[in-house]
Amino acid sequence: MHIQQNISLKPFNTFGIDVPAEYFTELEDIESLPELTAEQQPKHILGGGSNILLTQPLAGLVVHNKLKGISVAKEDDTNVWLKVQSGEVWHDVVLFAISNGWGGIENLALIPGTVGAAPMQNIGAYGVEAKNVIETVTCWHWEEKTFLTLNSSECSFGYRDSIFKHGLKDKAIITSVVFKLQKQPEYNTSYGAIQQELEHMGITELSVKAIANAVMNIRRSKLPDPAVIGNAGSFFKNPTISVASYSELQPSFPHIPSYPVNEATVKIPAGWLIEQCGWKGYRAGDTGVHAKQALVLVNYAHASGSDIWKLSGEIVDSVKKKFGIELEREVQVW
Numbered sequence: 001m002h003i004q005q006n007i008s009l010k011p012f013n014t015f016g017i018d019v020p021a022e023y024f025t026e027l028e029d030i031e032s033l034p035e036l037t038a039e040q041q042p043k044h045i046l047g048g049g050s051n052i053l054l055t056q057p058l059a060g061l062v063v064h065n066k067l068k069g070i071s072v073a074k075e076d077d078t079n080v081w082l083k084v085q086s087g088e089v090w091h092d093v094v095l096f097a098i099s100n101g102w103g104g105i106e107n108l109a110l111i112p113g114t115v116g117a118a119p120m121q122n123i124g125a126y127g128v129e130a131k132n133v134i135e136t137v138t139c140w141h142w143e144e145k146t147f148l149t150l151n152s153s154e155c156s157f158g159y160r161d162s163i164f165k166h167g168l169k170d171k172a173i174i175t176s177v178v179f180k181l182q183k184q185p186e187y188n189t190s191y192g193a194i195q196q197e198l199e200h201m202g203i204t205e206l207s208v209k210a211i212a213n214a215v216m217n218i219r220r221s222k223l224p225d226p227a228v229i230g231n232a233g234s235f236f237k238n239p240t241i242s243v244a245s246y247s248e249l250q251p252s253f254p255h256i257p258s259y260p261v262n263e264a265t266v267k268i269p270a271g272w273l274i275e276q277c278g279w280k281g282y283r284a285g286d287t288g289v290h291a292k293q294a295l296v297l298v299n300y301a302h303a304s305g306s307d308i309w310k311l312s313g314e315i316v317d318s319v320k321k322k323f324g325i326e327l328e329r330e331v332q333v334w
């Protein structure tokens with residue numbers, strides 16, 4: 001295990017924020033975990049760095065997860081169980097699945113980040129969440145110095161949420177995930193824009209590849225490419241409010257969109273709320289709000305994490321003032 005000192009994290013976060021890590025190492029195999037455990041410093045686990053906002057130099061040890069490997073753990077006539085190491089790039093796993101015609105994660109094409117983030121964040125897009133296909137998650141527990149394997153219900157998945165953000169927060173590092181994929185895929189094209197895009201593409205026969213391509217087209221048209229403009233995808237979660245609060249807002253905001261969650265609650269697109277407050281396309285110095293999707297905050301070049309944090313606070317305040325709704329940040333703030 002090679003530990004480096006004072007390493008810039010700029011290449012390791014998609015916001016492109018330049019802060020140093022006090023110590024930095026790469027985790028390439030699970031056999032190194034006991035040795036890594038013996039390092040007594042606070043540990044920050046970094047995957048693709050696509051969902052973090054770095055606001056200060058990081059004290060302690062940044063562990064860059066480079067655990068690699070995709071294998072078929074088992075299969076039967078209808079399903080295949082794919083075991084994937086947590087440092088694999090998520091989109092590569094999607095490409096691997098679609099190249100084999102296996103269904104389940106095609107709607108999650110082009111989500112940035114590594115496989116470890118899939119259970120941590122319960123990544124989701126276009127009507128599908130990672131929890132729909134996660135069979136088990138294996139992690140290394142730093143204090144117990146052992147591997148734990150959790151089944152899907154033990155992961156306590158919620159909207160962009162899991163046990164890894166609560167009970168196991170900072171206590172464990174996800175090492176691998178088993179995904180249960182379908183050999184005869186059940187396509188999910190109910191999310192409005194997919195159907196429209198498939199028609200636009202002239203697709204008459206559905207396939208996992210066609211759906212993934214449609215999703216990629218939609219994402220590329222709305223979301224900034226981090227290689228060009230720094231960003232971490234959706235900066236906030238879509239808030240959930242009660243049906244009663246929603247009814248109170250409707251007379252003043254008749255066009256307020258909503259998606260039912262259950263009988264008592266609805267989800268409101270945060271992008272809409274932010275746009276209504278006039279932020280869409282806003283820019284101050286190198287920080288801004290993406291012009292095509294107001295839920296995405298951007299770093300045009302040299303913004304600091306605190307500049308972006310400050311802008312996000314102003315957005316939270318203005319949405320609260322106009323709608324009485326408290327936005328919650330989706331990105332992890334370090």
Ligand code: EPU
Pocket residue numbers: 124125126127222232233234235236237238257269270271272273275280292293294295330
């Ligand atoms: N909208 C606006 N203005 C905007 C953006 C959105 O009015 O600037 C409204 C529109 O009514 C639109 C609706 O919001 O129809 C939904 O927008 P979109 O389909 O772009 O999805 P989203 O709710 O903003 C969520 C996820 C995305 C995921 C998409 C597609 C969250 C926090 N974000 O965004 O996930 O790709 O749905 O399923 O749930 C991410 O988590 O980083 C992410 C990109």
